[in-house]
Amino acid sequence: MDTASSADGRTRVVVVGAGFAGFTALRRLERLLARHSAHGDVELVLVTPQDFMLYTPLLPEVATGVLQPRHVAVSLRRALPRTTVVPGWATSVDVGARTVTVDPGDADGQVTRLGFEKLVLAPGSVTRQFDIPGVAEVAHGVKTVNEALFLRDHLLAQLDHADALPDTADGRAEREERLTVVAVGAGYTSTELVGQLQRWLHTISARWDRVRPTDVRWLLLDISRTVLPELGPRLGAAATAVLRRRGVDVRLGTTVTAATDRAVTLTDGTTVPTRTLIWGAGVVASPLMATLGTPTVRGRLVVDAALRVSGLDGVWAAGDAAAVPDLTRPDGAVTPPTAQHAQRQGVVLARNVVAALGLGRARRYAHHDLGLVADLGGRDAVANPVGIPLTGVPAKVVTRAYHLLSVPGAANRVRLVTDWALGALLAPQTVRLSGVRADDALIPAAQRTAIYGGVGSS
Incomplete structure (x- = not known):
């Protein structure tokens, strides 16, 4: 896979990262292309080291054993049936040659160069460590x-x-x-x-x-x-x-x-x-962003309101790895690296990629924050849905409802509810x-x- 188009002449769209932004973009791309009867003309390819999209906000409950780890992992092959999954880490991008270098991450695998016509960069973030000894x-x-x-x-x-x-x-x-x-x-x-x-x-x-x-x-x-x-x-x-x-x-x-x-x-x-x-x-954007040689803000790739990377034709970025202008604020700030923004940016990404293929019109990203939640264990939580401050049991109910609605896939939601119910009933x-x-x-x-x-x- 070293050319921008498939062997059968289809246009290849490569998405790097299966986090909230990349996963959401691909789900919406599959639907939009099907709606326009364009699936036969476009090849969707996803580069990611795992075969699942991880719902990271619930990892604390995995750490405490309340939730089973597979229940916060959404199967990519089931959720994205029309997408080819290429296992591995994208380590660099050659925009001139229109290729992404992919490291499979195992001793027997070979590093490959994956060609693209359109590229979506959504590799997410890593934990910020600072230069502190030890x-x-x-x-x-x-x-x-x-x-x-x-x-x-x-x-x-x-x-x-x-x-x-x-x-x-x-x-x-x-x-x-x-x-x-x-x-x-x-x-x-x-x-x-x-x-x-x-x-x-x-x-x-x-x-x-x-x-x-x-x-x-x-x-x-x-x-x-x-x-x-x-x-x-x-x-x-x-x-x-x-x-x-x-x-x-x-x-x-x-x-x-x-x-x-x-x-x-x-x-x-x-x-x-x-x-x-x-x-x-805190977090910092995936180090992949620094390999492109284009402007960054605190490691996040600079994009315009339509999520396009400046100076790079046919390249978009979103999620924690992108500095997306926040059009809802007048101070020129960028959107914070939250799952809420990443998911909604994925929707706009899909529309704009499809528009670049000649189907529909591009849109700018604008989203008013709907509030945030934090689960402190037991009956304790804090939340501010649509700006209303809540604590205790009401906040706990809102927190779990928010996560339940945000997790992709009905099967995963049923498993989460089951885990929570068993946790309440059993030792x-x-x-x-x-x-x-x-x-x-x-x-x-x-x-x-x-x-x-x-x-x-x-």
């Missing part, structure tokens, strides 16, 4: 299934070992390390994860003879002065109050300056013994089964940032 070697993100499964087993293992330690000076020192969890970043990833993990340990406390959930020390750090700033000060304060009421040590204006496998050093000069460092300090399972190696769960390995020659750091 973070790449010991910190764990929660952006992939492997990371979520590893974190669950890792925490269980730490408490199992702590429960068996002798009551000696060395035993007490090691126990403190194993029973301390440090999470960096008070945005969605770390805040939801800490809230849900802390609540989960309380529900499985009978597993241990001597360790109690109150023995676990939780630290949530952020250099900013608010928790969940995306939800505004009122709901951020409400989330902070919930966490602190449960015993979480929320430290704002503080972050990590160095990390080892036994401790972290904070910006206030203190050292915290820990064997668990969760890293959720949680606490066995360690995933078998994910610690090295495979580190951010550079789990998110494959090393194939671009570095990790997300800016």
